[in-house]
Amino acid sequence: MKRFFIAFGITTLAIGLPPALINYAGNAAWLIPGFWLIFQFFSSLTFLISLSVIWAQQKNGTLGGQVFLGATTLKLLLCMTIALIYTHRYKVNDIVFVLNYFYLYFLYTAFEIYSLLSNLRVQNKK
Secondary structure, X not given: OHHHHHHHHXXXXXXXXXXXXXXXXXXXXXXXXXXXXXXXXXXXXXXXXXXXXXXXXXXXXXXXXXXXHHHHHHHHHHHHHHHHHXXXXXXXXXXXXXXXXXXXXXXXXHHHHHHHHHHHHHHHXX
């Protein structure tokens, strides 16, 4: 579990560093308004989902798969809802929004899959 917390912290810093550098360099037009709020949402959602799936895998191996499928569906629905609400509330450049949104979505999803697979490998070695 400690390994997950360290990996999540490093991943969050690695995902947040390029947008921070873009913002610091004065290219704020490449980031949508409220980018850091959406970043926080994706970060929190990924953390909670990964933690719940890891906990379910440790509690019961067969339960982990069901929790993973349910959590992935919930994550997809919540992320699409946020995208829908955001696009209706703010007028932004469509290309910039898509790039920012999928940058966060795909990188956090890749981390989630990596962390869950590495946790599953540890259980298989036992």
